[in-house]
Amino acid sequence: MGFSNVQVDAILKAFTEKIKQPCPACAELNRRQLVGDVFMIPGGYQPVHPMGIARAAAIMSGTSIPPTQIVNMIPEPSITIPALCLTCTNCGFTEFYNIHVLGLANVLNIPTAGNPLG
Numbered sequence: 001m002g003f004s005n006v007q008v009d010a011i012l013k014a015f016t017e018k019i020k021q022p023c024p025a026c027a028e029l030n031r032r033q034l035v036g037d038v039f040m041i042p043g044g045y046q047p048v049h050p051m052g053i054a055r056a057a058a059i060m061s062g063t064s065i066p067p068t069q070i071v072n073m074i075p076e077p078s079i080t081i082p083a084l085c086l087t088c089t090n091c092g093f094t095e096f097y098n099i100h101v102l103g104l105a106n107v108l109n110i111p112t113a114g115n116p117l118g
């Protein structure tokens, strides 16, 4: 997706205001780099339906299963956290920051918390 100049300015302002410490892994200053896209972190998966378990067993045994059935056994996340990612250019430590907490949902066109993303 990439970010517009307005979005980049808002992101850098939020990070400048809220991040006060060097990299938590290597302690280097000013080595974090923004990864240029929004990350959707899925969570809250529902338990796999027993039929899904049966299908998984069939797959592991080498039984052929139509692709539509495989899709049906993948659980849907019940929550998704929109996040920004920073990676330390020295050690590779990677961090994710909740867009809602940063106050960037509006500028990044993310629906308010609790509303569906689709």
Ligand SMILES: [Zn+2]
Residues within 6 Å of the ligand: 023, 024, 025, 026, 027, 028, 031, 088, 089, 090, 091, 092, 093
């Ligand atoms: Zn580091």
